[in-house]
Amino acid sequence: MDAVEAGMTDSGRIRLPGSPTGAIRTLGSNPATAPVMLHPGDAIPAGRRVLYIILLGALTALGPFTIDLYLPAFPVLEADFNTTAAAIQLTLTGTMIGFALGQLIVGPLSDKVGRRIPLLAVTVLHVVASLLAAFAPTLDLLMVARVLMGAGAAAGGVVAAAIVRDLFGGRRLVVMLSRLALVSGAAPVIAPLLGSALLLVMPWRGIFVVLSAYSVVMLAMVAVFIPETLPRERRQEKGSTTVWQRYRAVFSDRVFVGVILIGAMSFSGLFSYLSASPFLFQQSYQLDAQQYGVLFAVNSLGLVAGVQAASRLAARFGPQWVLAFSTAVLVAAGSAIAVADQLGLGLWGTLVPLFVFMTACGFTMPCVQVLALDRHGKAAGTAASIIGAANFGVAGLITPVVGWVSHEAGITATTMATVMIGCAVLGVVALWAIVRPRSVAMLTP
Numbered sequence: 532m533d534a535v536e537a538g539m540t541d542s543g544r545i546r547l548p549g550s551p552t553g554a555i556r557t558l559g560s561n562p563a564t565a566p567v568m569l570h571p572g573d574a575i576p577a578g579r580r581v582l583y584i585i586l587l588g589a590l591t592a593l594g595p596f597t598i599d600l601y602l603p604a605f606p607v608l609e610a611d612f613n614t615t616a617a618a619i620q621l622t623l624t625g626t627m628i629g630f631a632l633g634q635l636i637v638g639p640l641s642d643k644v645g646r647r648i649p650l651l652a653v654t655v656l657h658v659v660a661s662l663l664a665a666f667a668p669t670l671d672l673l674m675v676a677r678v679l680m681g682a683g684a685a686a687g688g689v690v691a692a693a694i695v696r697d698l699f700g701g702r703r704l705v706v707m708l709s710r711l712a713l714v715s716g717a718a719p720v721i722a723p724l725l726g727s728a729l730l731l732v733m734p735w736r737g738i739f740v741v742l743s744a745y746s747v748v749m750l751a752m753v754a755v756f757i758p759e760t761l762p763r764e765r766r767q768e769k770g771s772t773t774v775w776q777r778y779r780a781v782f783s784d785r786v787f788v789g790v791i792l793i794g795a796m797s798f799s800g801l802f803s804y805l806s807a808s809p810f811l812f813q814q815s816y817q818l819d820a821q822q823y824g825v826l827f828a829v830n831s832l833g834l835v836a837g838v839q840a841a842s843r844l845a846a847r848f849g850p851q852w853v854l855a856f857s858t859a860v861l862v863a864a865g866s867a868i869a870v871a872d873q874l875g876l877g878l879w880g881t882l883v884p885l886f887v888f889m890t891a892c893g894f895t896m897p898c899v900q901v902l903a904l905d906r907h908g909k910a911a912g913t914a915a916s917i918i919g920a921a922n923f924g925v926a927g928l929i930t931p932v933v934g935w936v937s938h939e940a941g942i943t944a945t946t947m948a949t950v951m952i953g954c955a956v957l958g959v960v961a962l963w964a965i966v967r968p969r970s971v972a973m974l975t976p
Contacts, residue, residue, distance in 0.1 A: 605813075780910055781913060851902065860888075903918055
């Protein structure tokens, strides 16, 4: 077989024919014994990988920044629009619905036309929607803008995950996704601190101007540095030519269905905390916006720590067994919040188990991504979009339940924890009844 038949690359490597992963053999003094690189990303220099991690992480972080940056302003928004806490919480729900719808569109589209075009187009939408939110004269228009912002931020997370899956697989996929999460995970730590600091120097509308500027920077970085990772020939592969075929392929996988349910329940528990926490800590526990920002950032460190620990444990023991541990901890931590509140243990009685809950969420999320994406490399965009849409869509539906439960007595740690516990229990059921960890194979090297 000569170099042309094998598929000689410009970098002096041979692409092996018939390899579903795009396996590459590097050329050396003896090409026959040169190492085979199972995935295209294995051939990327270390420096370039770091650049991709930073840029893709920053793109993924656009979502958390869109959500978390304005959380410290919730009480201000409530006063400014002369409305209720539940009405302000609905702007967060609208954002999550926009995320869900945007990901359902962008993911399959990126499998069909490539990664770059949808990413650039939807990031432009985020720029425009952020400016609309900044100048919205009414709460209704702000709600519309937030839905569009969610849709605009959707591309960052789903396309970034698909790009990583285009390039990597197996255990290296776990490592790359965890490093991506380390960069993007800084957003939940930084966003509330930055949001509360911005409130000291500008009105809440300025937060959305800052988000628009962030999107402009990301747009320029993608245009210059992020290449197309899904070549034309892979977009035309048999069985992946239509959106419905790709959806049918992933939804026929029992494990995939189970893990997206686990991810959606974990995400809903997390967002129950996000929507309730500004009112719980600033009104019930009398913290100011800056103190709330610090508290939120500390809790987010637990999320980041969980993500990084999960990458090592998943590579060694398998992501399914990490999920068995983390979902049980979510139930225990949520229950501890409710018990501590009923015993009157105060602020620290809420904070300690809440930190444990956030850390367990960090263990859960990358394992969900790995189990879903590693099994569906040919439809990575579609699979990633379903994960994101399920996370944000289900969380968008469940989060208002916190306001409904709290309608009479107001938002308390118990009412918040009630929804968190319910979500965690459903996650445990999905793991053992649908995924069934013992039936899931270990990751390839």
